[in-house]
Amino acid sequence: MKKFSWRGLSIIIFICVTAFYLAPLAIPNLPEWWAQHKLKLGLDLKGGMQILLEVDTSALSAADARGAVDQNIKIIRERIDQFGVAEPSIQKLGENRIMVQLPGVSDFQAAENLIKQTAMLEFKVVAQPDEAKRVLDTIDANINANLSFFPALAELDKLDKEIVVDTLNADTTPAGQGVFSSLIRPGEMGYEVSWDNVRLINELLADSLFKQAVPAGWQLALERSETATSREDRALHVLSSAVELSGADLSRAKVEYGSSTSTDPRIANKPYISIEMKREGARKFEQVTNDNVGKRLAIVLDDVVYSAPNIQERIAGGRAQITGRFTSQEANELAIVLNTGNLIAPISPASTSIIGATLGADSIKSGSMAGLIGLIVVMFFMLVYYKVGGFVTDFALIFNVGFILAMLTAFGATLTLPGIAGIILTIGMAVDANVLVFERIREELDQGKTPRSACDAGYKRATITVWDANITTLIAAIVLYQFGTGPIRGFAVTLTIGIIGSMFCALVFVRSIFDTFIITGTKKTLSL
Amino acid sequence: MRLMQNTNINFVGMRKIAYVISVILILAGVVGLFVRGLNWSIDFTSGVAAKVDMKAADSSVPPIMIDELRTVLKNNGFPEAEIQHVGPVDDATFMIKIKSAESKAEVSGDTKNVIIDIITQNFPKHVEGRDVNRDVIEEIYEVGPKVGSELRTNSMLAVVIALILMIVYIWFRFELTFGLMAIAALAHDVIIIVGIFALTGKEITIQIIAALLTIVGYSINDTIVIFDRIREDLKLRRKEPISQVINDSINETLSRTVITSGTTFITALSLYLFGGTVLNDFAFAICLGVFFGTYSSIFVASNLVIDITKATHKEKQAVQHLTRRK
Numbered sequence: 001m002k003k004f005s006w007r008g009l010s011i012i013i014f015i016c017v018t019a020f021y022l023a024p025l026a027i028p029n030l031p032e033w034w035a036q037h038k039l040k041l042g043l044d045l046k047g048g049m050q051i052l053l054e055v056d057t058s059a060l061s062a063a064d065a066r067g068a069v070d071q072n073i074k075i076i077r078e079r080i081d082q083f084g085v086a087e088p089s090i091q092k093l094g095e096n097r098i099m100v101q102l103p104g105v106s107d108f109q110a111a112e113n114l115i116k117q118t119a120m121l122e123f124k125v126v127a128q129p130d131e132a133k134r135v136l137d138t139i140d141a142n143i144n145a146n147l148s149f150f151p152a153l154a155e156l157d158k159l160d161k162e163i164v165v166d167t168l169n170a171d172t173t174p175a176g177q178g179v180f181s182s183l184i185r186p187g188e189m190g191y192e193v194s195w196d197n198v199r200l201i202n203e204l205l206a207d208s209l210f211k212q213a214v215p216a217g218w219q220l221a222l223e224r225s226e227t228a229t230s231r232e233d234r235a236l237h238v239l240s241s242a243v244e245l246s247g248a249d250l251s252r253a254k255v256e257y258g259s260s261t262s263t264d265p266r267i268a269n270k271p272y273i274s275i276e277m278k279r280e281g282a283r284k285f286e287q288v289t290n291d292n293v294g295k296r297l298a299i300v301l302d303d304v305v306y307s308a309p310n311i312q313e314r315i316a317g318g319r320a321q322i323t324g325r326f327t328s329q330e331a332n333e334l335a336i337v338l339n340t341g342n343l344i345a346p347i348s349p350a351s352t353s354i355i356g357a358t359l360g361a362d363s364i365k366s367g368s369m370a371g372l373i374g375l376i377v378v379m380f381f382m383l384v385y386y387k388v389g390g391f392v393t394d395f396a397l398i399f400n401v402g403f404i405l406a407m408l409t410a411f412g413a414t415l416t417l418p419g420i421a422g423i424i425l426t427i428g429m430a431v432d433a434n435v436l437v438f439e440r441i442r443e444e445l446d447q448g449k450t451p452r453s454a455c456d457a458g459y460k461r462a463t464i465t466v467w468d469a470n471i472t473t474l475i476a477a478i479v480l481y482q483f484g485t486g487p488i489r490g491f492a493v494t495l496t497i498g499i500i501g502s503m504f505c506a507l508v509f510v511r512s513i514f515d516t517f518i519i520t521g522t523k524k525t526l527s528l
Numbered sequence: 529m530r531l532m533q534n535t536n537i538n539f540v541g542m543r544k545i546a547y548v549i550s551v552i553l554i555l556a557g558v559v560g561l562f563v564r565g566l567n568w569s570i571d572f573t574s575g576v577a578a579k580v581d582m583k584a585a586d587s588s589v590p591p592i593m594i595d596e597l598r599t600v601l602k603n604n605g606f607p608e609a610e611i612q613h614v615g616p617v618d619d620a621t622f623m624i625k626i627k628s629a630e631s632k633a634e635v636s637g638d639t640k641n642v643i644i645d646i647i648t649q650n651f652p653k654h655v656e657g658r659d660v661n662r663d664v665i666e667e668i669y670e671v672g673p674k675v676g677s678e679l680r681t682n683s684m685l686a687v688v689i690a691l692i693l694m695i696v697y698i699w700f701r702f703e704l705t706f707g708l709m710a711i712a713a714l715a716h717d718v719i720i721i722v723g724i725f726a727l728t729g730k731e732i733t734i735q736i737i738a739a740l741l742t743i744v745g746y747s748i749n750d751t752i753v754i755f756d757r758i759r760e761d762l763k764l765r766r767k768e769p770i771s772q773v774i775n776d777s778i779n780e781t782l783s784r785t786v787i788t789s790g791t792t793f794i795t796a797l798s799l800y801l802f803g804g805t806v807l808n809d810f811a812f813a814i815c816l817g818v819f820f821g822t823y824s825s826i827f828v829a830s831n832l833v834i835d836i837t838k839a840t841h842k843e844k845q846a847v848q849h850l851t852r853r854k
Contacts, residue, residue: 044806052675106662109641352640352670359579359666359806366804373802374795381791385529418735421799421807425742425814428795432788436753439784442530465756468701469749475693476745480738483686488738495742 007512014504018399021406039409040087041103042416042490045364047357048103049111054350055096068344069096076100076115078340083114083333097350108354110329116347118302119337121247123288123320124239126296126308127218132190132238135218140178142213149209152200153179180204184236189296189308191236193222198234205303217241221298223305224324237305239298244288249281253322253338255331264323271331273322273338282318290314301334367420375401375427382431386438388527392513393434396505400430403501404494416490426498432469433506437462438528451526459511466507470499532783539826540775540834546827550716557723564726569733570669572683574676575627576639579666580647582620584654591620592654600650606643614805620654621666628673640670683737687718690744698748702755703850705836710751713829717747717820724816730809739813746792747821750785751829757781758830762851770846771834778830789822 024030024038043050055072057065073090076098080088089101105111127135147154157179183197193201204210205220214220223235253275262268277285288297289311298308299322306324326334379397382390404423408415441458449457474496481492518526570577582592594611601609601624610625624643644665648655658664691711698707718740725732758777765773796818800811837846 054672054674106659108661108668348672349670350672350675352668354640354665354668356662356666363804363806366802367807370799370801370803370807374798377794377798378791381794385531385787387529417806418738418810421803421810424795424799424803425792428792429746429788431791432749435784435787435791439781439787443780461760465753468752468756472694472697472748472752473742473745475697476690476741479686479690479693480741483682483689484734484738488734491738491742 007508010504011509011512014403014509015399017410018402018406021409022402024409025405037409039405040412040414041360041364042414042419043101043103043353043360044355044417045360045415045420046103047355047360048101048105049108049352049354050099050101051112051115051352052093052350053098053100053115053347055098056346056348057096060345065096065345069098071344072347073098075340075343079114079336080111082336082340083111085111098347104357106357108352110333112349112352114333114336116349117333117337118342118346119247119334120300120302120342121250121322121338122243122300123245123285124219124241124243124298124300125288125292126190126298127238127240128295129190131218135215135220135238136181136184136191137178138215139213140180143180143210144178146209146213147179150204150207152203156182187233187235189235190238192233193236194233198222201236221300221303221305223308235305237298237308239300239305244297245277245281245284247338247342249277249284250275250338251278251281252276253335255328255335257328270323271326271328272324273326273331273335275320275322275338277318277320279318282316285318285320286314286316363417364420367417367424371420371424371427374424378427378431382434386434386528388518389434389438389514392510392518393431393438393506395513396434396509397427397430399509400498400501400505401427403505404497407497407501408494411493413493414490415494418488418491419494422491422494422498426495426502429473430498430502430505433462433466433502434510436465436469437506437510441526442528445526445528454526455514459507463507466503470503474499530783532786535779535782536776537779537782538775539778540771540831543827543831543835546831550824550828553720554716554723557719557721557726560723560726564729566722566726567729567731568680569731570625570627570671570676571734572676572680572732573627574671574673575625576643576668576670577623577625578640578643578668579614579621579623580664581666582622582647582651582654582664583618584620585657586653589653591618592622592651594622597622597624600646601643604642604646604650606646628676640668679734683734686737687740687744690741691715694744694748698752698755701752702759703852705833705850706755706759709829709832709836710748710755712832713751713824714744714747716824716828717743717817720820721813721816725813730812733809735807735810736813739810739817742814743817743821746817747824750789750821750825753784754778754781754825754830755833758833759851762847766847766851770837770843770850774830774834778826782826785822785826789818793818 020034021037021039024035053076055069057068060068069092073092077088077090080090080100080102085102085105087103089099091099093099100115102111143150143153147157183201184191184193186192201222205222211219217240219239219241221237221239223237225232225234253273255271256274257271258264258268260269292311293313294311296308296310298305299320300306301322306322322334375397379394382393382397384390386393401423404426405415408419437458440462441454444454444457445451447454477492477495477499481489481496484492582597584591594613598609598611601607601611606626608626610623610627612623613619614621614623626639626643644660647664648660655664691714694714695707695711698710721740721743722732724730725736730736754777757780758774761773761777761780762770793815796811796814799807800815803811833850837850841849
């Protein structure tokens with residue numbers, strides 16, 4: 001009759017927990033509640049993208065800033081859900097960082113744009129030609145008076161004057177035209193900027209000093225070009241800065257396709273976004289169109305004019321279209337962003353990593369291969385060197401690897417490539433505790449003790465060393481966890497679990513097998 | 529089966545030679561550090577690293593030569609780009625690295641897209657018929673300057689904190705002399721390995737920092753097992769000369785030291801040989817760590833304990849000092 005033993009119970013629990021969490025990996029048709037506990041693979045193994053975003057809360061009050069990050073997370077999550085990513089992970093890191101992980105996403109440019117995109121939608125009235133002329137003249141005058149604040153323009157101005165002197169031909173820069181208007185030229189409708197000057201104009205538009213040079217009540221905005229990289233001239237609009245309607249007035253945005261028979265070349269056969277306004281917005285829209293018949297109304301997204309159609313008559317019903325030579329993907333993304341609302345505080349990516357699915361699959365393959373070879377060699381060695389003792393150790397070693405995978409699953413941690421490296425190294429280190437014990441037992445046997453007492457003495461004397469040796473590795477693993485991110489944490493976690501598992505295996509599991517099966521009765525020898 | 533049974537190697541007697549070897553290795557490492565410096569990866573310098581597979585779908589298209597790619601990147605504003613082949617030349621897979629610190633063109637959030645554009649526009653034949661995002665680009669990392677410098681500080685801090693915690697733990701468990709000498713042996717290992725990385729020009733990535741910390745934990749483990757035995761033996765054999773007792777302790781634990789180092793080395797080696805390109809340098813660092821960690825545990829740490837206690841204590845007091853109850 002055997003006594004109840006805590007050791008026996010802990011071994012049973014150890015085996016059951018391991019089996020429970022490993023089953024979903026091996027058995028395909030488990031019930032849902034069980035199968036959902038399946039080991040997750042990290043991005044470096046599965047492929048996908050990871051972006052660390054930094055939220056700039058400097059413009060917000062301390063109270064708003066706290067909420068802003070969480071609000072941003074909510075909006076980003078909504079956008080990603082609509083984009084359709086399986087198992088995305090969006091986490092807050094520290095005070096103002098957000099980690100977004102999108103497994104399996106291969107079109108990373110689209111995904112990144114979707115996350116980063118702000119969509120400040122505004123409707124603004126375009127200035128009449130004479131108003132626009134006045135605005136530009138004022139800007140020229142203001143800039144001429146403060147040329148030293150605009151080094152880029154000052155240089156240009158100097159260059160212009162030199163040309164004038166050189167050629168003695170005053171016509172190249174018409175009298176009265178300032179350095180700013182020399183960058184733009186009259187176009188079909190309004191003004192245009194040639195491709196060479198687009199960058200400079202963009203920089204100026206973002207410059208706060210330049211904004212001061214623009215007379216109050218007005219603003220300048222470039223029109224959208226076909227694609228971000230295309231080298232074409234772009235229209236420049238002078239707009240009334242009053243926001244007639246904004247994204248807040250929007251109730252729904254959706255993508256539609258213009259019929260091929262449409263007379264409007266902007267939408268014929270092309271995707272566009274049709275927007276519906278809330279009741280209040282529709283009323284405002286009606287009012288604006290009523291007051292500005294004959295003028296043009298600019299649809300502005302993030303300070304870029306998407307289109308500026310002529311208002312032919314009062315428009316009731318609160319429907320409008322955003323056209324802008326979109327690809328259907330761009331239109332889809334824009335609709336998502338318009339529907340999910342704007343980020344509360346601007347974000348910028350602090351780091352991005354993209355891992356192709358092929359690389360991930362290769363990593364799993366080579367990682368498992370390395371692990372398997374390492375495991376087989378170590379097991380073979382232990383078997384040869386310690387015979388029965390080695391056999392028991394090998395048995396425990398396999399359990400230990402299973403235990404690491406099971407615990408990762410239980411904690412909902414992900415298995416990363418460094419994590420696999422951690423498991424492989426653990427295989428090498430895990431036998432250490434057993435080696436310490438076995439070597440001690442051998443020494444005791446050499447002194448002529450019986451297997452039973454040699455075993456007891458060996459375990460007793462080796463246990464403290466096992467603790468000492470493992471605690472230091474544990475300290476290193478914890479430091480690693482604290483400082484590391486992503487995959488490195490995965491390594492720290494597997495290392496930690498591996499150390500704990502190997503100590504349990506050596507001091508409890510292997511010992512029990514020894515006590516129960518190997519050193520039975522009055523056997524005189526021990527196969528070690 | 530038994531190896532190294534009842535060995536009686538005079539490790540203590542060999543200590544002068546060991547010290548000379550160690551000093552030479554450390555000096556080489558330090559010189560390497562000062563002369564060549566460390567090759568920090570973009571994790572720390574910030575910048576962009578991209579691995580691209582440029583093998584054309586159409587097999588009649590000749591593979592891109594590394595110089596072609598270099599010229600194209602140079603002409604498009606990235607003269608400092610480092611380009612390497614990954615795998616065999618026929619695979620036409622390249623690793624392109626642009627580090628912010630060296631690049632005149634400031635690396636920004638769009639640099640990776642610019643590089644992709646450059647590649648697709650200049651090598652249309654090689655990209656034709658393949659999905660750029662899925663097939664051509666194997667991986668891309670882009671690290672902003674803030675994250676990079678933070679990481680550098682954090683990782684140095686992590687190594688230092690780990691070392692301090694080790695001293696505290698060993699001090700708590702052993703006499704301070706043991707603790708300090710264990711750390712000296714550890715610093716010895718870390719300096720040599722970092723030195724080897726400096727001399728070979730291998731990159732210091734986050735993974736290498738992780739490897740260094742693992743080595744810190746591992747190497748001290750070996751040392752502690754020997755120290756444990758030394759303390760135990762010193763208590764039992766108070767009358768005998770310290771150096772004799774310590775030498776016996778090293779011999780008694782030798783088979784364990786060699787076996788554990790051996791199994792760990794086997795797994796690290798297996799990782800190095802079969803673990804794929806991503807883990808290659810990591811496994812290399814661990815292999816070095818296991819090797820030097822074992823060497824320093826056997827030849828440096830315990831021998832330093834002997835020399836230090838001999839310098840500070842008389843023989844009889846020395847035993848008392850080292851076995852003081854904590």
